[in-house]
Amino acid sequence: MLLKIKALDPLFFRDGKPFTMGEDFWAEGFFPPFPSVFYGALRTAFFAENPSFLPNATTDKDPTLNLRIRSILLMNGETIYFPCPLDVVKDKEETEVQRAYPLQLSPAGRSSNYFLPQVLTVPEGREAETLSGALLERLTFIDYLSGSQEALPYRMISEFVTEEPKIGITLDRQYRRAEGHKLYRIGMKRLAPDRGSGLATKETSFLVDYEGLELPNKGFIRLGGEGKVAGYETIERKWLPQPAPFGEKRFKLYLLTPAVLANGWLPEWLNEKDLTGNYRGLSLRLLTAAIDKYVSVGGFNIKENSPKPMKRAVPAGSVYCFELLDGDPEQVQDIFHYRPMEENSYSREGFGTVLVGGVST
Template sequence: MLLQTEPLDTLFFRNGKPFNRGENNWGESLFPPYPSVFYGALRTAFFAQNPQYFPLAGTSDDPTSSLRIRGMFLKAWGDSYYFPLPRDLIQEKNAGDNCAFPLQLLDTPSLSNCSLPKVLASPPDLIAETIGDGWIDQVTLSEYLANSSKQFYFSDLKDFVTEEAKIGIKLTPGRSAEDQMLYRAGMLRLSPRQDKGKAHQECSFIIDYEGINLPEQGFLKLGGEGKATHYKHIHELDKNSLIPAYSAPKHQVFKIYLLTPAILNNGWLPDWINPDTFFGHYQGLKVKLLTAALGKHLFIGGFDIKKRKPKPMHRAVPAGSVYYFELLEGEAEKVKEVFHYQPFENTPYAMEGYGIGLVGGMDE
C-alpha cells in the first residue's frame, strides 16, 4: 500500500549527536528521516486506533509484527520524486553548476592499502570534489542505473527544506522552567525555495508498506515533539511507477545502490560476504565484491515507547552508498529477484525499511 504523508508544521528528526547539558545546546535535525521513523509512526497510529492491542506490543502476539516498510520516496513540486545522490558521483571543483560525473572503476594499484580488487577514481583531467546532500529525480536515477548517461544533474537539500531555529527551555515535571537548560533546535519546514522558480507546494513522503490496516486517511505523529502530519492512502498511483525499472546487466559486473540506510551485521559488509576473500553466496547467486563507494557512517537509535527508554545505537551505511559486484554464478534475471527493490541483507531492520537496494548496470 502507498501512503502519502504531508506535514502540518515544522518537523524535527534527531541525529545521533549528543544533546545534553554541558555538551551541546544546539539540536541538529537530519533529513530525510530514517525509515524507522515512519515504521514507528505507523505502529503508533495502529495502536491509537486499536488501543486494546497495545499490551501486546513487542510480544509474540504483536499485531504489528508483520508490518514492513518496503520503500520511501520524497515527493516535491507536483509529481516529481527524488532520491539520494549515488555516492560514486562527483562534481568538478568550483564548476558552479549542479552536474555530477561517475567515478571510474579501475584495478587496485599494487602499492595500496585497499584490500578490494577494484578502486573508484576520478578522471585524470578532472579536479573533483565530493557532493554533500545531493538529490536526483526519478528520470536521472533511471539513467544512472541503466548506465545510459555520463553526466547527471542534481538538486541540493536546501531546495527541499528550510531550517528554522527554535529556542526552548527544559521544563520540570511541574511545568516550570529549569535553570541553565536553554536549548536551540533546527526545525525543518518541508517547503521548496521560491527563488528556484517552482510553484509553492510543500514536500511530502510516499511510504510503501504492508502488514497492517489503517484508515484511508488520518494523522501521524512524526519525529521529535510528535508533530502532526496528515496522511492519506493513494490508490491511483502504482508503486512500480516509483521504482526505476530494472535493466539486466549487459556484462557480469553490476552495482547495488542503497535507497535507504543499511544496518548490517558486519559493519559495512553484509553477512553473506566473506570479509577475507570478498566472495559471497546469496539466494542462489555467487558474487564477488569488487569495490564500494560509501559515505560517512550514521548512528541510528530511536526510542522505545512501551519501555520508555532509548533503543540501542547502531552504526549504519548511509543511503546513496553503492556496492560493485561481479556475478560469478547465476542468471542476470535472478539478480533482479534477489536485489532489486529488496533488502541488501535479511535482518530484523529490513522490516523497518533499512537497506533497500536497486540494481544498476556497468560497462564491461
C-alpha cells in the same frame, strides 16, 4: 501500499548524538529521517485508530508484527527524488550548473595498498568534488541505474527544505516553570522552500512504501520530535525504477535506505578476507564500493522503557559493485532488486533496501 505524508508543522528528527539539557544547548537534526521513524509513526497511527488492540502491543499478539517499511523517498510537488549515489561526483570547475558525473570502474594499481580489485576513477579531464545532500529526479535516476555515463542533473535538499531553528527552555514537570541553565536550541525543518531563494516553489512531502498494516485511506500521524502533526493519504503511482540489464556479469547495488549490517560496512554473507560470498544461490565477489562515513541509528524501546543500542549504519546512496562468479545472471534482479541487502531485525523497519544497477567501465 504508498502513503504520501505531508507535514503540517516544522519537523525535527534527532540524530544519534547524545543530548542532555543543561549540559548541551544545541540538538542536531538528521534529514531525511531514518525509516524507523515512519515505522514507529505508522504503528502509533494504527493503535490510535484501534485502541482495543493496544494491550497486545509488543507481545506475540501485536497486530503490527507484519508491518514492513520498503522505502522512504522525498517528493517535491509530484516529482520523486532519490538520494544521490555516492559513485557520482561534481566538477569543481562547473559553478553555474548542477551536474554530476558517474565514476568509472577501473583495475586497482598493483603498487597501491587498496585492498579491493577495482577502483572508481574520475572521468578524464575533470576535477572531482564529492556531493553531499544531493538528490536525483526519478527519470535522471533511471538513467543512472542503466549505467549511463552522461551528465546527471541534480538538486540539493536545501532547495526544498527551510531551516527554522527553535529556542526553548526545559520546564519543571511538577510546577511547570522554567528550569535554570536549561536553555536549548533544536534544528526544526519546514518541508517547503525558502520563498526568497527562488530555487523551488512547491512543498515537499514523504513517500512511504509499506506493507502488512491496514490504515484508513486518509488520516493524521505524529512525526518526529515534539510529536508534530502530519497528514497522510494513500496514493497509487508507478514509481519504482525497473532493474537495468548489466553485462559481463557485473552489477551494482545502490542503497536506497541506510543499512545496518552485521559486519560494519559489509553484509554478513560476504567473507571479510577475500570479499567473496554466496547469497541465495549466487556466488559473488565485491569489486569495489563507494560509501560515506557511517550514520548512528538509535531509538527508544517502549517495551523495555530504555534507549535502543546505538548502531552504525551505511548511509543511503552508498554503492557496492559486484562480479557474479557463479549462478544465473537473470536471478540477480529477482534476489536483490528492491529487497534488503541483508535480512535482519532492522530490515523490516526499512533499513538496507537496495536497487540493482548496471556497471560501465
